[in-house]
Amino acid sequence: MAYQSLYRRYRPRRFSEVRGQEHVVGALRNAVNTHTEGHAYLFSGPRGTGKTSTARILAKALNCDNLQQGEPCCECTPCQDMEAGRSFDLFELDAASNNGVDAIRDLIERTAVGSPGRTKVYILDEVHMLSPGASNALLKTLEEPPAHVRFVLATTDPQKVLPTIKSRTQHFEFQLLSAQELETYVRWINTDADLDVDDESIAWVVRQGRGSARDTLSALDQVVAAGGVVTRAEPVEQLFSALLSRDTGQAIAAVSDALAQGHDPRVLGKAFLDSLRDTFLLSLGVAVPHLMAEDAEQFGAWASKLGTPLLTRAMEAVGSA
């Protein structure tokens, strides 16, 4: 059998399996159970926090023949068809690549046609990418969809969604997971899948994830593929050390060492920028729950030494590099 990524293998199938979004899945499950679900939802939140997975679970629950207190049974024919991606009761549109009026008109025409199951669910991913014309074309259908139709609009950038769209939906916000939640999750998978990944690598995986369940499992896949050996992000520490001593030469040396060791400059740049951002937030006294305790301590020490103005300038410099 071909290797299946951990993210796919551990993709949640029921509301109760979605990690770290209890406020959202609890409300949805209750709505399904009492037949009071809304006709249009807006799911917003960072990438990899479970928006699309939750939308698919909702679609499954709304068509399940053997609903169990709001949870899909995952065994009946509608559930199985949904999981196999062959259900006619689920339609997913990536609004990032289908953002024009024509794609939305086509979708609206589809909604008028009946579907084999009880409810047809339309998932529009990255809905903030729709053109203004396409958004406006969607409004009327969003307000009064046919009785068998439900919409789930998903976005990583809710600020860019038209207010008229927002006001016609029930808005649920998905959150980044804390380092503690992710560590518990990774340790559970480590045991369940018999991966035998050591503590240091688990810490690295949680760090790479930065609060996203999907990115965390991708990092765990990398560790498994590499046989458990990972390098810690030392160049970032050296760059901070150069920043602390205001030493440009040391910074250049750290970068050229890292490149000589085969680090990808874009990955390094992003890692440094991410760390600067976390340190910046700590300098403002903002909590950063996705940081591991030891990192929060380290970054906190850097934050008080560097101060907010210097961190702001450093972020601007690295961000524009």
Ligand SMILES: [Zn+2]
């Ligand atoms: Zn079912």
